[in-house]
Amino acid sequence: MFVHNKRLQYTVRVAEPNPALAAMLLEQFGGPDGELAAAMRYFTQGLSEEDPGRKDMLIDIATEELSHLEVIGSIIAMLNKGVKGDLAEGSLAEAEMFMALNAGGESHTHSLLYGGGPALINSAGVPWSAAYVDSRGERTADLRSNLAAESRAKIIYERLINITDDPGIKEALGFLMTREVAHQKSFEKALYSIEDNFPPGKLPGVERYANMYVNTSQGEGDMTGPWNDGEQWVRVDDLTEVMPSDDGDGSASVTLRASDTKNLAQLAARTASDPSSDPLTGVDLGAGPGSGRTTEKDFGGAKDVQDAKRQAAELTPPVK
Amino acid sequence: MFVHNKRLQYTVRVAEPNPALAAMLLEQFGGPDGELAAAMRYFTQGLSEEDPGRKDMLIDIATEELSHLEVIGSIIAMLNKGVKGDLAEGSLAEAEMFMALNAGGESHTHSLLYGGGPALINSAGVPWSAAYVDSRGERTADLRSNLAAESRAKIIYERLINITDDPGIKEALGFLMTREVAHQKSFEKALYSIEDNFPPGKLPGVERYANMYVNTSQGEGDMTGPWNDGEQWVRVDDLTEVMPSDDGDGSASVTLRASDTKNLAQLAARTASDPSSDPLTGVDLGAGPGSGRTTEKDFGGAKDVQDAKRQAAELTPPVK
């Protein structure tokens, strides 16, 4: 059961209202890496956790994230106090109010709809979605998702710290950012104290595909590193070797019932695009007197790609 | 530039059509951990990568994931060949068609809308959303997101392998599952070959908050482990210590302009809920002759919580 104490986990001291900054801070209130996402991620995992230690940790951290949601939401509420009053009391002339709302960021649209209250949207106004929560019920995967989520949240806080010089906000964001670092450390400990945590789940992989690196992107810029080279890896540079990777012919097949075969033949015949036709089309009907309206001006009258390439050989190369 | 070869990366051999299974496989086609999510995650990272080795790796793997999207999509297309023909040709009597579509899973709804084609939806019919892609443009965070994503994808493949005994599908899924394992290994190598990869980003954390563990959830079941205990941690069990964690009073404040203060006072006065009133409400108007309609039957006539607890003491405890 949750209980609330009216004191915040970190004191919020805002120097002055600033709705444009508030709009950006929404990223950590209702954004994909924000505190609601964090709280719900750990809370849903905790509810179905079988391991008592992890269950305790997940609920501990989920609860703390709710307190962080309160801290960041309180900062936003303070930053919006001015615009909230203006909107509610209609205290500005219309043109002034219009300009105030257009002063920067997305504050106009958020204030209009939410009246200056902190809303569970990101800084672009997109409502928070539980699709941000990627718990899958397998803990060696979920713990990796958690440490990745903490890393992302740390970065967003870092960016926010870099755009405000209000010392009270900066300090509070510093607290929140650091707590993400601490939580990541906890999740790493919980992951690596599982004896056999890789690969996630129970099924083993198939040996000959587990160490294969397929160099699918080739050309100038091809590189090697420990991620695709060395004793650990079988690197495939000749891609025909993996077309397909197995012993088949790389096609897709299914065994059909006779009735299915008949249906599909009928469907194919009924809707065949005759390759030997040259039909009049809607485009032919529609192209006006200019007949498809293309222009040659940009490329000096080249008639086709090869021709254009010859012409282009004389041009100065771009600065890179 | 992308190029396509008509052979698949893995041969697809499906024993017989099965749209209900196809509906489940959609999880890895248009689901949050599916191949489109994987391909787009690495592709968008690769486009803005400054490190040449990682850029190469990200595009390599993105391209391979597109080939996996093709493999899983081809399996789904094969599984749906029967229903596709039936729908297109109207070859079944209505009642038969209705029953066929209601035979299991979500195949009915997917076939109805998509005609048996593989659609970029998950197994519940929710369209794929780029909100699944959590690239943030900071690579020590993004690489962690990538290895978490590979872990999740591995698990979903494992679950799918466990629900089909079609050997051709099982084998292809085994290939796809194992490639996720290999990709995770690559991302781990890329992450740990960054000399200083923790915490992500550039800003250091604040020391005294980086090692604090707040035991926010207390009661029977409190546990210790390396994630909250030991030399590394300052564990806070007395929560009043962190209400707040800083030197303030745990309140939220902002310095307002005089006009804001006046507006807010006016707003507060205009909309005050008078605590000393006892107003007639809509509920009072609406409660019918039964006056709010509550019942005592479930709890033996207890008048309040304390009374009910006394009564309950005699009941047999539930099996846990």
Place this chain on the structure above:
Amino acid sequence: MFVHNKRLQYTVRVAEPNPALAAMLLEQFGGPDGELAAAMRYFTQGLSEEDPGRKDMLIDIATEELSHLEVIGSIIAMLNKGVKGDLAEGSLAEAEMFMALNAGGESHTHSLLYGGGPALINSAGVPWSAAYVDSRGERTADLRSNLAAESRAKIIYERLINITDDPGIKEALGFLMTREVAHQKSFEKALYSIEDNFPPGKLPGVERYANMYVNTSQGEGDMTGPWNDGEQWVRVDDLTEVMPSDDGDGSASVTLRASDTKNLAQLAARTASDPSSDPLTGVDLGAGPGSGRTTEKDFGGAKDVQDAKRQAAELTPPVK
């Protein structure tokens, strides 16, 4: 700051696992009227509330809703314990597992993706969205939204109670349902203790439109009642009176700059659909030998609507 106690607000005693029932209960975990929606609705309002009494009440109830989220989530976790183990350990043969997942409801798709953990989705698998939270920062509107939300939540619990005979679940759902009733009563008291709460906001309405009822839907079934008839209402049955309701001609106009006028004239000319033409169209190209393929069979060869109506006069009327 939030704190958590490991005991639930209501004891959860589930008789036996039932993932299909769990899938339905998700409606109150991650559905639009579920406990997360309730908690976030009141929490976001509380953060920006100026009235001290309402602020206290909003946070009190928000916190309790989080505890309800925990109760309903715990029921779901218990109902899914069986399928969770099966999925994780791969303990069933494939065909059995496939059948188990297809046994009813949407449990298959939820288990596949979430592994049996409670997920923030509704019973159809749609992720929770903050678009469900309709706080607008004006409390006479927000309190009405709150009492409506409690009413909706009460109904969903009532429907869930009516589909399960597990006594432990029924009892817990009864508790949760009743708490919504109590919360609605609180919100009503808070609303009506605002002296002047209608209409919401500060701007008065325009008198002559405030009591007008426009009878826009006419024909058999037109009714009167206190909502459109009586001293309070000016009822408009002759709709030409409100085409328009004001003193104008019911058209839309704007004063344009000369350059805009010129642009728009040019645009109109360039893209005019010539009403005197009778162009060949894509449809004409595409209609095959059957020439548009229509059939007369359903309507006895009537050539047009009037003719068909004459023919139809002989048919037996449908049972209503």
Place this chain on the structure above:
Amino acid sequence: MFVHNKRLQYTVRVAEPNPALAAMLLEQFGGPDGELAAAMRYFTQGLSEEDPGRKDMLIDIATEELSHLEVIGSIIAMLNKGVKGDLAEGSLAEAEMFMALNAGGESHTHSLLYGGGPALINSAGVPWSAAYVDSRGERTADLRSNLAAESRAKIIYERLINITDDPGIKEALGFLMTREVAHQKSFEKALYSIEDNFPPGKLPGVERYANMYVNTSQGEGDMTGPWNDGEQWVRVDDLTEVMPSDDGDGSASVTLRASDTKNLAQLAARTASDPSSDPLTGVDLGAGPGSGRTTEKDFGGAKDVQDAKRQAAELTPPVK
């Protein structure tokens, strides 16, 4: 059946184009409280209504809301006439066009995608979603949702009126705002003319929980009022009384089959996080020479929370 008359319900006279204002007005075209939401809310309720008087009223008001959608859409179309022509005819130099689109609000992005036409998005560009429609098929709940929706719509119109001094727009918005007031009055009459309308639905609540107020948020700022105090309420301040509220021990339990129990034990063992370990983690590998990079500078070298609090006692308190 719907019929349309080319005259608007209210004459639209716009003084001059203003795409930034148009972008804000979208809130009532494609936003959550806009006219499409209103029309669809009442229309879907009307289709399944059993009570003839309410059915008539719901369709009357739904139809009028469609006419309002037309009025607000026409205002937006007029405000965008200039930018529409510029975009279509390419009549401005590129830099001018770029600046015009960046002149304020979100008009740039809306014009780019929708070409100046009114789009069913809110002022932040989020597409309208039927998730905004909260009809539940139980009329005492639905009517409360309706009156809340009218209240919200009234407020958004009020805010829009306060940001424009175009008299024609202001007047039309005043009409639309007032109609929401009138509609709310109709819905209230329809609700309270149901004899027994509280609580919604048919199932009674459980008596001892229907009057309980749980004071879950405690500390400075705790308040009483008619919503939590007085004869009607049993107020719980000692929260241990409701941990749990029932007669149990506040735990969650389920009776499992033996095979489930075995699976879960195996799962728990296989994935146990060993609490007595102190594993090397990814974080340990990744922390560079700076070893976790924290800084003491912000807090004067305090080693932990208690120490920092002592130091902090000397600092000046913030202005509140």
Place this chain on the structure above:
Amino acid sequence: MFVHNKRLQYTVRVAEPNPALAAMLLEQFGGPDGELAAAMRYFTQGLSEEDPGRKDMLIDIATEELSHLEVIGSIIAMLNKGVKGDLAEGSLAEAEMFMALNAGGESHTHSLLYGGGPALINSAGVPWSAAYVDSRGERTADLRSNLAAESRAKIIYERLINITDDPGIKEALGFLMTREVAHQKSFEKALYSIEDNFPPGKLPGVERYANMYVNTSQGEGDMTGPWNDGEQWVRVDDLTEVMPSDDGDGSASVTLRASDTKNLAQLAARTASDPSSDPLTGVDLGAGPGSGRTTEKDFGGAKDVQDAKRQAAELTPPVK
């Protein structure tokens, strides 16, 4: 199987960074008519295509669209290189960084969350959704969807070309725009080389409804043209003819079981809104001393619509 070559399909030469322009270009990266939508539309169709020629064409074009996604993404990445470095290195003072992010468009919010990387969102920050992909598995419909999609994409590129004078970007966008034109031509050829492509599908329409045009919107502005007039059409101006269009009475009916009838009667009685009542409502309780607060000032004291119209007759008509 997909393969990647490190050279782009079109060389990208960007004159200087410009995140506000980058934000707009996102429309063609992660917007509804962007390159991902195009690629996925044709790819999903290709996977389930039975006609060999179309299958080849669909995969050809899908693959090219992926290469376009790479081109447009690379332009965005170049335009964001400056802000990416600033964000990552924290190289600007806070106020400068804040101003840089607020310099125009939506760049602030995108950079904050995505760090300057190209993200799969549209220019308003809305994540790409597979709901944009409207493949239905019937090729005469799908090919029409494809040619429409190419038309839309062409227009968005045209608008983007009109807002930038960077010659390298302009040229690359010209290439991409023209390729949409070429693709539309291919799809038209494929459609019209199906002998019988209209109407889509197999079922014929009902003759008497296939040529009927219902003039549902009447009044000043009623027009005729080849779309509603001429030999081909039976035009219905007297709408009572189509209320209903069939031989029935235009009502909705169903044959119910006795138990259903009884339930519905009970439901109707239990929740009847008594039309003869005049209940006190929440609105009556809530209207403060101002009693509903309306004003007459805007309309010169008219008491009702008719009266106001009389008064209005003297006013000057608006400029149209």
Place this chain on the structure above:
Amino acid sequence: MFVHNKRLQYTVRVAEPNPALAAMLLEQFGGPDGELAAAMRYFTQGLSEEDPGRKDMLIDIATEELSHLEVIGSIIAMLNKGVKGDLAEGSLAEAEMFMALNAGGESHTHSLLYGGGPALINSAGVPWSAAYVDSRGERTADLRSNLAAESRAKIIYERLINITDDPGIKEALGFLMTREVAHQKSFEKALYSIEDNFPPGKLPGVERYANMYVNTSQGEGDMTGPWNDGEQWVRVDDLTEVMPSDDGDGSASVTLRASDTKNLAQLAARTASDPSSDPLTGVDLGAGPGSGRTTEKDFGGAKDVQDAKRQAAELTPPVK
């Protein structure tokens, strides 16, 4: 202004309740090609149309689509009458109610949330989204979108007709399907009566790219047809010709300010993945005693791809 007549455009005669069928029909009520999408598509276009003939046509058809929304919604309401009564009155025993809701399709989840009323969701429960409406404000594109939309809607109706043998529903769906055919004809006439309608918009394409067909997908199955072959096309089979298509080197470049260059160099150095390292990774820490757990069993002990291929040569090829 919209007006409503209580008679439907087509009489609805439903033989008996069937909530599973109702769930499928939702596709045309709240699905992507359903009647709301159609109505809103044409309505939003009509509001900003400059051509008087098209404006009239768009509003005519939009209005008729609203009447179709009413017809399909009424069918759904009739099909759900039984379950609505059961849910509201709680007239079945719990187990019966549970089974009734699990009888097929998605009816269970829809009834639970919407109480049997028609909801603006598709047959999978996904809420209608205005993202389905692809109006772009350029009419030669929009008209093509409209004719594609009508084609898609025709197909969905055809599929629905094929799954029900209720004659009243079949007949009403036949009417609705045929009206889509008629509407497509109108839109085609409006499109082709624009003299110069291709390519859409005003900017001409670049000649040498307008007729190029890039054969990006090669291998067995390569085909020619009028869409890629013949006088009209310059077909590119040697893909190096279009790497890039222009005169450049196929790279992406931008001219940076010195400060940007410095930042990026610093960023690259700080986060370089050292290609010459071979770091210990999280995976190395995590792989349990089984060391990565792969298995050879599926592929007979092959050590790598080449080896496996040799072994596989002996196996029987799959049936295709």
